[in-house]
Amino acid sequence: MTYPASSERTQDSAGLKVPPQAPEMERALLGALLSDSEAFPRVSHLVESASFYRPNHRTIFKAIEALDLQRDPIDLITLTDELRRQGKLEEIGGPAFLGELAAEVPTSANVEHYARVVHEKALLRNVIALSADAATAAGDPTARADEVFEKVQKDLVDLIGRRRGRRAVTASQVMHETFQHIEHMREREGHVQGLASGFARLDDFTTGFNPGELIIVAARPSMGKTALAMNIAVGAAGESGTPIAIFSLEMDVRQLVLRMLAGEAHISLQRVRTGRMTREEYGRLSLAAGRLADLNLFFDDQPGLDISVLRARARQLWLEQKIGMIVIDYLQLITPPKIVDNQQQWIAYVSASLKNLAKELRIPIICLSQLSRAPEARGGDRRPMLSDLRDSGAIEQDADVVMFVYRPEYYKDLFKGKKDPKYQIGNREYPVEGLAEIIVAKNRNGPTGSIPLTFIKEYTMFASLESDDVPAVASAGSSDESPAAFDDSPF
Numbered sequence: 001m002t003y004p005a006s007s008e009r010t011q012d013s014a015g016l017k018v019p020p021q022a023p024e025m026e027r028a029l030l031g032a033l034l035s036d037s038e039a040f041p042r043v044s045h046l047v048e049s050a051s052f053y054r055p056n057h058r059t060i061f062k063a064i065e066a067l068d069l070q071r072d073p074i075d076l077i078t079l080t081d082e083l084r085r086q087g088k089l090e091e092i093g094g095p096a097f098l099g100e101l102a103a104e105v106p107t108s109a110n111v112e113h114y115a116r117v118v119h120e121k122a123l124l125r126n127v128i129a130l131s132a133d134a135a136t137a138a139g140d141p142t143a144r145a146d147e148v149f150e151k152v153q154k155d156l157v158d159l160i161g162r163r164r165g166r167r168a169v170t171a172s173q174v175m176h177e178t179f180q181h182i183e184h185m186r187e188r189e190g191h192v193q194g195l196a197s198g199f200a201r202l203d204d205f206t207t208g209f210n211p212g213e214l215i216i217v218a219a220r221p222s223m224g225k226t227a228l229a230m231n232i233a234v235g236a237a238g239e240s241g242t243p244i245a246i247f248s249l250e251m252d253v254r255q256l257v258l259r260m261l262a263g264e265a266h267i268s269l270q271r272v273r274t275g276r277m278t279r280e281e282y283g284r285l286s287l288a289a290g291r292l293a294d295l296n297l298f299f300d301d302q303p304g305l306d307i308s309v310l311r312a313r314a315r316q317l318w319l320e321q322k323i324g325m326i327v328i329d330y331l332q333l334i335t336p337p338k339i340v341d342n343q344q345q346w347i348a349y350v351s352a353s354l355k356n357l358a359k360e361l362r363i364p365i366i367c368l369s370q371l372s373r374a375p376e377a378r379g380g381d382r383r384p385m386l387s388d389l390r391d392s393g394a395i396e397q398d399a400d401v402v403m404f405v406y407r408p409e410y411y412k413d414l415f416k417g418k419k420d421p422k423y424q425i426g427n428r429e430y431p432v433e434g435l436a437e438i439i440v441a442k443n444r445n446g447p448t449g450s451i452p453l454t455f456i457k458e459y460t461m462f463a464s465l466e467s468d469d470v471p472a473v474a475s476a477g478s479s480d481e482s483p484a485a486f487d488d489s490p491f
Contacts, residue, residue, distance in 0.1 A: 019053070019124075019125050019128065020121045020124035020125050020128075021053035021054075021121050021125075022053075022117050022118060022121045023053065023054055023057075025114050025117040025118050025121075026052050026053065026054060026057045026118055027057070027101055027104060027105075028104065028105050028110075028114045029043070029047070029111065029114035029115055029118055030057060030060055030061065030064075030101050031101040031102055031103075031104045031105030032105045032107070032108040032110065032111040032114060033064055033074060033108070033111065034074070034075060034076055034079065034098070034101060034102040034105075035102060035105055035106055035107055035108050036107070036108035036111070037073045037074045037075055038108075039074075039108040039111045040064060040068050040074055041068075042108075042111060042112055042115075043111055043112060043114075043115035044065075044068070046112075046115045046116060046118075046119045047061070047115050047118055047119050047122075048061075048065075049061045049062045049065065050122065051118050051119055051121075051122035052118065052122075053121065053122075053125070056091070056092040056093060056097070059083075059088050059091065059092050060079070060083070060092055060098075060101075063079055063082045063083050063086065063088070064079060066082055066086075067079065067082055076098055076099065076102045079098060080095050080098055083098075123159065126159055127159065130152070130155050130156065130159065133155070134148065134151075134152045137151065137152075146306070146308060146309050146312065147308065149312050150308050150309070150311060150312040150315075153311075153312050153315035153316060153319070154311075154315065154360075156315075156319065157315055157318070157319070157360060157361070193207040193208050193210060194206070194207060194208030194209045194210035194211070194213075194364060195208050195209045195210075195236040195239075195240060195242055195324065195325055195364060196208050196235060196236060196239045196240065197209065197232045197235055197236065198231060198232060198234070198235020198236065198238075198239065199231075199232075199235070199438075199451065199453065199462070199464055200464060201451045201464065202438060202440075202451050205440050205443060205446055205447055205448075205449065205451065206401055206440070206443065206446060207445075207446060209232075209236070209325060209364035209366065209401075210364060210445075211358075211362040211363055211364065212358050212359045212362055212363075212364070212400075213358060213364045213365070213400040213401060213444075214351075214354055214355045214358050214364075214365050214367065214398055214399050214400055214401075215364060215365065215366045215367070215399065215400065215401040215402075215403070216331075216367055216368075216369050216389070216395055216399040216401070216402045216403070217229055217366060217367070217368050217369070217403050217404075217405065218368070218369040218370070218371050218384065218388075218389060218402065218403070218404055218405075219370075219371060219384070219404060219405035219406070220370075220371050220375060220376075220384070220410075221370070222410070223405045223406065223407055223410065224405055224407065224436065224455050224460070224462065225329075225330075225368050225405045226250075226251065226256075226259075226329050226330075226368065227259065227263070227455075227460045227461060227462060228405055228438070228462050229327050229329060229366055229368055230246075230256065230259065230260055230263075230327075231263070231461055231462050232327070232366065233246055233297065233325070233327050233366075234260065234264070234292070234295065234297075236325060237295040237296055237297055238291075238295060240324075241296065242296065242323075242324035242325060243296035243297075243298065243317075243321045243322055243323045243324060244295075244296065244297055244298070244323060244324065244325045244326070244327065245298045245300065245314060245317045245321075245323045245325070245326045245327070246297060246298065246299050246300070246326075246327045246329075247300050247301075247305065247310060247313075247314075247326065247327070247328045247329065248299065248300070248301040248329050249301075249302075249303055249304070249305060249328070249329060249330065249333035249334065250303075250329055250330060250333055251301070251329065252301055253299045253301040256299070256301070257292075257299075258272055258273060259460045260292060261285060261288055261289060261292065262458075262459050262460060262461075263456075263459045263460055263461030264288035264291060264292055265281070265284040265285045265287070265288035266284065266459055267281050267284060267285060267459070268458045268459070269458065269459065269460050270458075272285065296321070298317055298321060298323065300313060303333070304333070304335045305334060305335060306334070306335045307334050307335070307349070307350050307353050307354075310328070310334060311353065311357055314326055314357060314361070315361070318361050318363070323363065324363050325363055325364050325365070325366065326357075326358075326363065326364075326365045326366070327365075327366045327367075327368075328354070328365065328366070328367040328368065329368045330367070330368035330369055330370065331347065331350060331351070331354075331367050331368065331369045331370075331395070332347070332369065332370050334350050344394075347394060347395065348394035351394045351395045351397075351398040351399075352394065352398055354367055354398070355398040355399075369389060369395060371384050371388045371389065371404075372388050372389070374387070374388045375388055381408065381411070381414060382411055383404075383406055383437075383439065384404040384406060384439065384441075385441065386402060386441050386442060389402070396442060399442060400442075400443075400444040400445065401440065401442060401443050401444065402440075402441045402442035403438055403439065403440050403441070404438070404439040404441055405436060405437075405438060405439075406436070406437045406438075406439055407435065407436050407437070407455055408423045408432055408435060408437070409432045409433055409434070409435065415432055423435055423437075425437050425450050425451075425452045426449070426450060426452075428452075430452055430465070434454050434455055434456065434457075435452065435453075435454070435455070436452070436453045436454065436455040436462060437450050437451070437452060437453075438450065438451040438452075438453055452465050453465060
């Protein structure tokens with residue numbers, strides 16, 4: 001969106017006689033820039049010519065920008081010559097007006113304060129312009145509400161980005177900040193940089209899930225990729241209190257929460273689904289429900305979301321709930337846009353859109369993905385590889401991290417006739433039963449490799465092999481206490 005610099009459009013569209021402005025601060029800012037040729041770099045990240053309300057102030061600042069671009073000194077003489085060269089000296093009030101500006105502010109001590117005030121007033125005018133644009137778009141007879149919503153949200157997020165005043169930094173600043181970060185990490189004894197997954201060895205590979213990253217978790221059906229994603233979401237929300245949005249395009253939210261409850265309470269999912277629980281199990285379920293209810297998790301289970309609608313809803317949650325991570329289950333269920341002709345173009349478009357959304361909101365996005373049937377056709381141990389990503393190599397290109405979920409016990413023919421079969425991950429062998437291998441096949445900012453986990457089918461949960469908290473699985477009939485019906489609810 002291009003924000004208007006002129007006051008007339010703002011006045012007409014919003015019905016305001018005096019749009020937000022600070023002409024005195026604009027004059028003070030320009031005078032401070034003329035008093036100190038080194039002041040411009042201190043404010044160039046905050047203001048641009050469109051930040052100024054008065055047209056002659058905008059013209060003067062454009063000339064100052066031109067001087068800086070040419071690496072010429074910025075002072076009264078050079079600015080006068082530049083405006084004369086552009087044929088705009090008399091338009092802004094002539095040399096006398098520039099002299100007045102320079103005389104009003106003999107020091108640049110407060111130049112950043114002046115710039116911040118000018119910047120804030122410009123942002124307020126931009127908000128008015130954004131609202132006017134939204135009203136115009138909504139009034140179009142051919143307008144679609146979802147498209148208008150998405151445009152308004154995107155423009156608002158962009159405006160928030162302007163509010164933060166991003167700018168490039170020098171090598172010296174980067175080195176200083178980097179070493180501060182290293183010292184901070186040393187003090188924390190290697191704790192993760194981003195959001196923790198709840199699995200220490202996985203976090204060692206990824207340093208947690210970091211802002212702007214697109215993380216793909218892929219697997220063949222029934223390998224447990226949804227369970228892993230939910231374990232990560234619960235772990236991240238519990239560890240840091242970060243609000244997390246979960247878009248479940250495949251599974252009803254109640255089914256999803258039942259799985260999460262079973263894992264959190266360490267009760268067989270079948271017993272939770274049927275309600276055939278002992279009093280002790282029901283008590284554990286109640287406590288688990290309380291713990292999960294306290295987490296900042298936000299669920300959206302509308303099927304067949306269009307990518308534009310998904311982006312709009314994600315931005316809404318980011319604005320309203322300050323979400324710090326998004327989980328999407330799964331990529332191939334996102335409805336394709338009309339602008340693509342085939343499956344590969346569709347997946348490439350969706351993949352690029354999700355990566356751009358992660359960068360725009362500065363949060364990690366975990367997106368699940370199906371794999372092609374290539375592992376089965378390949379034979380052998382049928383471990384997945386990057387070329388197995390279904391429909392498009394663009395997924396591999398856009399993703400910062402690609403992880404595969406692989407459970408060797410799923411392929412029973414590999415261990416047929418073997419007593420107590422083992423499977424090797426790295427330099428160690430593990431019993432096949434319940435073993436899961438998380439294969440980090442791509443890691444843009446770190447190593448690749450494999451992490452062994454335990455998958456507990458009864459609870460639909462993953463756990464670290466080294467953890468003392470791996471729950472023992474009790475059979476459905478292991479308790480002497482009969483299942484009972486209860487009038488109270490864990491919710």
